Amino acid sequence: MDRVRRSARVSSILRITSPKQLDIPALHEEAKKCFDNLFPKDAQELARFKCEHAEEAMALALQNDIHRHNQTHPRTIHPNSSDRFTPLLFTPPPTSHMNCTDALAEHWMSMVISPAIDNSAMGKPLQTLESMKGVDWVGLGLCEACAKDKIDEWTEEQAAVWETYGWSGFLIRNKML
Numbered sequence: 001m002d003r004v005r006r007s008a009r010v011s012s013i014l015r016i017t018s019p020k021q022l023d024i025p026a027l028h029e030e031a032k033k034c035f036d037n038l039f040p041k042d043a044q045e046l047a048r049f050k051c052e053h054a055e056e057a058m059a060l061a062l063q064n065d066i067h068r069h070n071q072t073h074p075r076t077i078h079p080n081s082s083d084r085f086t087p088l089l090f091t092p093p094p095t096s097h098m099n100c101t102d103a104l105a106e107h108w109m110s111m112v113i114s115p116a117i118d119n120s121a122m123g124k125p126l127q128t129l130e131s132m133k134g135v136d137w138v139g140l141g142l143c144e145a146c147a148k149d150k151i152d153e154w155t156e157e158q159a160a161v162w163e164t165y166g167w168s169g170f171l172i173r174n175k176m177l
């Protein structure tokens, strides 16, 4: 069984055994442990984590989350990860040097926006940020320091996205952790 399928199974065990449903504490604890082992919880782990899986896991978490929210709070804001991500994608960020900001802006369309549109990046913030980090920004005219700044920013953004929409965010919101 792959990680995602396994996590889906663990997640349903978590739900079923939760105090709100069948309330089986021993099994619930066990499921929580399994869950912890399946997915990274912090940014450092995330950086090493294969992005495809993270994205799928996030999609699964969102599905479950939306389902839950629809049941209990019909007017809950749709937890759409592109809400904060879209502006980030379509606006070249400033850097510490005017030359670097210009270089970044000059290549933003071809290196970030176009590939993002081609790959339907809105639904894949972690993967998209990862490919933004993979661009050779120094080769495109940024100084080392500015390139590093941006990569750090995007890593933080990945962590923020993951915290909000990944498994742990989902579990915390549903009071399972």
Ligand SMILES: [Zn+2]
Pocket: 095, 096, 097, 100, 142, 143, 144, 145, 146, 147
């Ligand atoms: Zn610079």
